[in-house]
Amino acid sequence: MSADGCCRPLSLIVTPGQRADCTQFVPVLEEIRIPRPGLGRPRKKPDSVAADKAYSNGPCREHLRRRGIRRTIPEKADSQAARLRKGSRGGRPPGFDEDRYKKRNTVERANNKLKSSRAVAARYDKRGYVFLGTVTVAALVIWLRS
Template sequence: MPAPGRRRGRPFREHRTVVEGIIYRYRAGIPWRDLPERFGPWQTVWKRHRRFSGDGTWDKVLTTLLTHGDAAGLVGWEVSIDSTVIRAHQHATNCRGTQGDLSNYMKPGEEPPDHAIGRSRGGLSTKIHHLCDGNMRPLVVLLGPGQGGDSPMFEHVMNSVRVPRLGPGRARTTPVRALADKAYSSKANRALLRRRDIKTVIPERSDQVANRKRRGSRGGRPVTYDTEAYRRRNVVERSFNVFKQWRALATRYDKLALTYRGGVVLRAITIWLKAIAGPR
């Protein structure tokens, strides 16, 4: 009989070993069942990742790191926004659900009905909508179906920017400048940035230019933006390259959008940990 006051069952495996197993799986891109024995039972590793992805633990850890990073002056508040399409492996697409429902973009902590899987030109895929700072470090990560447009997600991405202060005061939600490519060019997006007093660095699409010229004086003034600042937009593309060094992020093997996004957030955590710890 167990001693009074002691819980029955197996001892709880320490977080460090389990988290190392989760990172190993995403870096190597192997099935959960093929995890080396030194990380313990693969079921334990997967369940811990599933729990941390669903209850917001990974997001809380990332938010805490952003708070300390901002206090140390590591966050560059000239942000860049873009998306990348991730091909879904057949192991990720054999679950039921309405695939490609654009009204169900993935909110943190929720599993969308379509599991954030849609059909794009390359087949079944997921799209990562990403906002990073001027140093290629992630601030916001959202998921949606692969064929989803970038512009409709712009407001959701911008509204997800929130970095709490280390001391008293409101969380910071307003970047200095927002850089994005022509896919985000719309009156609604520009108005959103104008209301929040964020400098807009988004070029105008050619069809919008032609339509404005066709309307003459009624078409309004030409769009102006800082062309020198726009050259720095490539930081978001380089940030995607860093994420995709983990093989299980470059291709989606997870059935649940929750666990796949959890892996993306975990990668963001490792990036910020390295930045805060500094060179050794």
């Protein structure tokens, strides 16, 4: 799931429970549609992305760099150690803004808002597409209340 600064869901993808989050990074970003005030098509590119260390891998960073999206993702300790071991061939460390990183909890808060719906928290639905409908309805309620 991705969320805006007001903890409203922007895009949702339902996956099996054992699936790693970082594998769904690109599909979630592709689903984002940011509505414009007035007329015009919705934007498909967010201004910036703040994520945790799970998304610190090369493909995620490369995708954001290619699309020109500002990113605030801390570097994993093992990646940092490998970069430092290479010396000057390891390259520069990725940029990191602590103030923007503090705002990454908006996704977690949006997740908690979704889980305030009992059907989402308990996942009564067996099939993925039915659960996606349940989560979408809960997200619509969040958007209508804000």
